[in-house]
Amino acid sequence: MRKVVFKGTLLPLLLIAPQIVITVVFFYWPASQAVWQSFLIQDAFGTTTEFVWLENYQVLFKDPGYYNAMGVTAVFSIAVAVLSLGLALLLAVMADKQIKGAGFYKTMLMWPYAVAPAIAGVLWLFMFQPSLGVLAQVLRGWGLDWNPLLNGRHAMILVIMAAAWKQISYNFLFFLAGLQSIPKSLIEAAAIDGAGPRRRFWTVIFPLLSPTAFFLLVVNIVYVFFDTFGIIDAVTHGGPAKATETMVYKVFQDGRLGGDLGGSNAQSVILMALVIALTAIQFKYIERRVHY
């Protein structure tokens, strides 16, 4: 790698300034606000504020509702990550083969990424709305008592599908780029070396895709923890009976709707710490097994 050395300090500072400013204004500032406010309790009308140290956290960890949100988040995030990464990889492998109309498929597979999360949510909501939804009718036709409005499990399946569908495009794009950067002669060499398609995939293609897969894993974890808020808000509002209330949705519910700013901020801090920890773990343990 070539090193470029700037003369003076003004130009380099100016060059990195926009990035720094954005990070400070949209991350460090609100994050530090959240940390500060998580130590405070406000009354319902916002007239008095009291510094309570860790009381907000203590209350949270005694609240069974919070553990419920953790469980929901775990199920939701694992399912979405596995589904969106797995399906995207499968689609990318298929699209990488030289077939007629590959360009068309690729374009169509890209489109869902351009759809806003809330709109994606509404789309799935309509399709699976028990009394109106096209696909819900089909499911009912098969004798399945499909009702995400009442059945928590159905609601969970619905948000998982919507969130995964939305993310597949993004993952697909990166996997396809990764696949296309693998020299064709490597695959041919493996074919001559006696490896069948399946073995070629697992011993040659997948290891070479691992930097891409690792990057996507990190991005997807962040996505399911934060960006899926819009989908859940549009499709289920965390219901029925909090069956789809993820941690990020609970932050919103308790803070914006419940008026418990301190408790909500404490949840934000925990969520933030969790994502930082998960990313750190991924870098520490998984990255070692990644071949760059």
Place this chain on the structure above:
Amino acid sequence: MAEVELRAVRKSFGATKVIHGVDIKIADGELVVIVGPSGCGKSTLLRMVAGLETVSEGTIAIDGMPVNDREPKDRDIAMVFQNYALYPHMSVYDNMAYGLRNRGMDKAEIDRRVREAAKTLELAHLLERKPRQLSGGQRQRVAMGRAIVREPKAFLFDEPLSNLDAKLRVQMRVEIKKLQRQLGVTSLYVTHDQVEAMTLADRLIVMNAGVAEQIGTPMELYARPATTFVGGFIGSPAMNFFPARAANGRVELGGGIVLAMSNATAAGEVTVGIRPEHLTLGGADGVSLPIKVELIEHLGAEALVYGHLPGGAALTARIDGETDVALDAQLTLSVEPRHIHLFDKTSGRRVD
């Protein structure tokens, strides 16, 4: 080890025909080089033998068995690629062992073969390295090693030296030749470099635009090129060509130059081919070529003289490096009649 036979092999991509019927029987242990300019179909031909391209028409047989419909892995061949195609995430050892593991070979036997190949190729101290930690020449040797350990029926080489610098290329060329002799494995080798082709080959296939122009030993091709293309491609600097008229054992070059070729039977419009190294200084009866020296390149042992004949045709001559020749001087060159090649003007085929 085995014979490899191509019978009327053709290839087309859709309506585009890229190989128009190649026939050759490669004997056990023979090294055959396919040489030609880029786009002549030489790599496609090799890839068809490997099973990486389908055969449109004709038969490819290895060890007497047609293999047209066999997968690459079932043909028992090993291939060395131009970019080496080493698995970047595997060590040198694993790169060589991969093909053997895929075939479910016994671990001890794999280890024995890999270590033996590593010893032959002087890679023993590099077995734990990853390909990116190796130099170009070392990568090339690993690619060779991966082919050797398989002990296949045939080696296929697809321009294996073209990514190396000039010095290393000469060195590896010698190593490949020695190794191939030592192992005695039937080999098919593709290159665009005629020097590489001449030095390595037991027999050469010169390809042009999907046609095998001539098949033979390097010296046969040099001495009796079947077409103007082969004449121009084999040998460096390239053969001189002049348009001429032939009749009654005489060849008229225009500009008043007449070459006497008493045993030539050709008549009509022809192309005359004379190699630069067959031109000598000084006139001789009936075979003199006067030129004005326009450029001289001194290469040390020899010098290349460029000029034009009175008729306007460009000519290159290779003369002794110590001969004193001045720029703009008038020279008379001569050539022995046996070194004059005649080709049909339209078809480019040799006529005698």
